Amino acid sequence: MTPKAENQARFGVAPDAMVFARGVRKSYGPLEVLKGIDATVPAGSVACIIGPSGSGKSTFLRCINHLEQLSGGILLVDGEFVGYDLRDGKLYEVKNSLLCKRRADIGMVFQSFNLFSHMTVMENLIEAPLRVRGMPVGEARAKAEILLARVGLSDKAARYPRELSGGQQQRVAIARALAMNPKVLLFDEPTSALDPELVGEVLQVMRDLAASGMTMVVVTHEIGFAREVGDQLIFMDQGVIVERGVPREMIANPQSPRTREFLSRVL
Ligand code: ADP
């Protein structure tokens, strides 16, 4: 059995689970931010996470992306422990070098774009493939061109981020994440910083990505997107998952008063 299959068998993880969280806890000192999160995101599916500010949504994404050490529970991405390895029935912290390698397989798109401002769009796209993957520059450029075409920005390769609109910058950020061939793409409120008229072009790129089979975890307040594109909808509040379900059903008929109250505010 491969280590991945062993982990999956041991914890009863579905073979197609890209992200598997069970009882995930995270505290900052006395502040308990995640109080036991259970979630499974099958490969090729889209999970949307909604919830009020401070409920722990970003922290959960940061845990999936190896940016936080868990305070408890288990979290597997593609069958591998986040931050740990299991050997002889014991968990060992993984070395920093391995952590970086695993992080490289997980794409993240932030609210604030986070492009390298002193680099052109093309340089932004090839930076990580060259440095982290050691890809030959010709190959990295060719791939970047394909990705820019995919997000509708073929004519912007030589531009700097400040020369682009917020919507264009966010599409570059998505292309940059894709340049690493991620197993899963995490989005943290990707349209929250955009002027309303620029939200649609970013959601369209995300819709196309979902249709292409990308596994995505999307924290968003765009309920229409969640209903249309999401395979599951998760409502978090105060560090717990209050409710989850099929987006269309949950939005039409929320079971928890807290979900109902939150939806009535964002719809
Ligand atoms: P959300 O994304 O749902 O708005 P966050 O995950 O950002 O929520 O934050 C959840 C809680 O954790 C908040 O109370 C926040 O202040 C706290 N928090 C987040 N990151 C840190 C940190 N690095 N140190 C201390 N507290 C933090």
Ligand code: MG
């Ligand atoms: Mg957040």
